[in-house]
Amino acid sequence: MAYQSEYTLLEQVIQMLATKEDSKFSKVIEKVVNEAMKLERAKTLQAEPYERTEDRMGYANGFKNKTLALATGKVLLKIPQVRGLEFYPSCIEKGIRSERALKLAIAEMYVKGVSTRRVSDIVEILCGTEVSSSQVSRLAKELDEEATSWRSSPVGQIQxxxxxxxxxxxxxxxxxxxxxxxxxxxxxxxxxxxxxxxxxxxxxxxxxxxxxxxxxxxxxxxxxxxxxxxxxxxxxxxxxxxxxxxxxxxxxxxxxxxxxxxxxxxxxxxxxxxxxxxxxxxxxxxxxxxxxxxxxxxxxxxxxxxxxxxxxxxxxxxxxxxxxxxxxxxxxxxxxxxxxxxxxxxxxxxxxxxxxxxxxxxxxxxxxxxxxxxxxxxxxxxxxxxxxxxxxxxxxxxxx
Known part of the structure; x- marks a missing residue:
């Protein structure tokens, strides 16, 4: 299937999601964006957390919490901080998150079944950085934990x-x-x-x-x-x-x-x-x-x-x-x-x-x-x- 056809379908999915309130969707957005920002910081620093390398450009300096009230609900972002150079995640605008881009990324992951290769492409488009298969696998694991929690939740009395x-x-x-x-x-x-x-x-x-x-x-x-x-x-x-x-x-x-x-x-x-x-x-x-x-x-x-x-x-x-x-x-x-x-x-x-x-x-x-x-x-x-x-x-x- 050509990318243009996929994109048209994704636009339809985005429009559908945008018309419904869904707290669970907000949690997924939260996980994906926070992971994407950490990946971008590592790319900017040219070093993973605690990694010793001569190419390092600066140092990770914790996170700053920021809550955004979106149409899908409140999202708690942990914006990575950097010491030694100027940095701000490109996947969100300073002060305002690009909700449309995030919905596109999440919707495409749903449609594509979240394969490692495909999520790598999505995060690269979202944040402008390449990611490794191990990093993508970690993100998929976090999404799986959400599904596992739901599938094991108590049922109760059913008629x-x-x-x-x-x-x-x-x-x-x-x-x-x-x-x-x-x-x-x-x-x-x-x-x-x-x-x-x-x-x-x-x-x-x-x-x-x-x-x-x-x-x-x-x-x-x-x-x-x-x-x-x-x-x-x-x-x-x-x-x-x-x-x-x-x-x-x-x-x-x-x-x-x-x-x-x-x-x-x-x-x-x-x-x-x-x-x-x-x-x-x-x-x-x-x-x-x-x-x-x-x-x-x-x-x-x-x-x-x-x-x-x-x-x-x-x-x-x-x-x-x-x-x-x-x-x-x-x-x-x-x-x-x-x-x-x-x-x-x-x-x-x-x-x-x-x-x-x-x-x-x-x-x-x-x-x-x-x-x-x-x-x-x-x-x-x-x-x-x-x-x-x-x-x-x-x-x-x-x-x-």
Whole structure:
């Protein structure tokens, strides 16, 4: 991809970031700018801290704190001081920081997955100095610590859990392989949504999903009443193992899409889709069962594969009838998670192939942290409900 195309995309990212308040973004800016200023001081002095060299031009003399109130929040800058020559970091104007340049640098790092070579180029553009791979690695480590802290933070009481995964190209040794990015979103009992975590795994096998879900439990997840996801053997097995007896809602959208593969006549697709929607949109479970039985009987002679598939699978999309009515529309599909995955894919498409799994995780975590912080300042996702069914008496129906 040409640089001009990348730059146009980055401009769009910058405009998006500039319209949203985000304290987490301010912390990332703070880390990047402070590191960049230290690198520039070392370049100016022609010596690293405590390094003895005949080429040294002066001496480091501590730091001077400066707080800037930016659109993204307060940023504490530690401006490097120098003894023996005049110095002021070029990546900030004296008294005013170039916020646009910093946003461009951060946005490009997010888009590019923060590879060592790319960050070297960015810091050089930002500060006008070249940096070593070890220096860039140190900066990446600081950014990773922010993501690690978020991914290990306490979870607490969660009423609903929405799970999803996507695949990205990652370089492993001399090969490029597909690795899975797992994600969990929770909705608490106050109706507020939050992104609980993300993880890169080799696949969606049970062992990987199980490890991910057990990690959420160790972080304090409890109070769960229903899980929504697409149908995947590894995920289903992991849910059974970690959350036995919890309601499982199979994504109705994916069920609707899957049904097309069992319709033998193309002209029948709209009619079948309408009948499945009638099942899902029923006022209660009893009517949904009645509509489903009618659908099965209608097609059992003309399209027996469709009738059998519907009888064995569509009931897995009816668990949502056991939660409060005014919660059903937003929990009957996994769209809440898929919208976040779609946004991640929009960024990862620019990267193409990630240099390693850490790079993919860094990008995904950074984006999800930003989204999670935004959600915390928004109104509740689900309305309050007085309908509190006896969840402990409800068990997900297992299909043999």
């Amino acid at each position: 609903y859990l929405v799970l999803d995964a996507t695949y990205e190209s990652v370089r492993v040794g001399s090969k490029v392989v597909k690795q899975s990015l797992l994600m969990a979103i929770g909705v608490d009992y106050e109706g507020k949504r939050q992104i609980l975590g993300t993880e890169v795994a080799n696949s969606e096998a049970e062992v990987n999903w199980r490890s991910f879900l057990e990690g959420l439990v160790r972080r304090g997840l409890h109070g769960l009443t229903m899980i929504t996801s697409d149908d995947h053997a590894g995920l289903r097995a992991a849910i059974d193992a970690v959350f036995p007896g919890i309601l499982w809602q199979r994504c109705q959208f994916h069920l609707q899409q899957n049904a097309r593969g069992y319709v033998t006549r193309k002209d029948d697709v709209p009619a079948v889709a309408a009948e499945i929607r009638k099942v899902f949109n029923a006022p209660d479970e009893q009517n949904a069962e009645r509509y489903l039985q009618s659908l099965v009987e209608k097609y059992e002679k003309t399209q027996p594969r469709l009738a059998q598939w519907a009888d064995e699978n569509l009931r897995e999309g009816l668990s949502v009838f056991h939660i409060p009515e005014n919660h059903r529309r937003k929990l009957r599909t996994s769209n809440l998670a898929e919208r976040q995955m779609k946004e991640i894919k929009r960024r990862t498409k620019v990267v193409g192939v990630f240099p390693n799994a850490d790079s993919l995780l860094r990008l995904a975590a950074a984006m999800l942290i930003e989204q999670n912080d935004q959600w915390q300042n928004e109104k509740r996702y689900l309305p309050e409900s007085n309908d509190r069914p006896a969840f402990k008496e409800i068990y997900r129906k297992k299909v043999a």
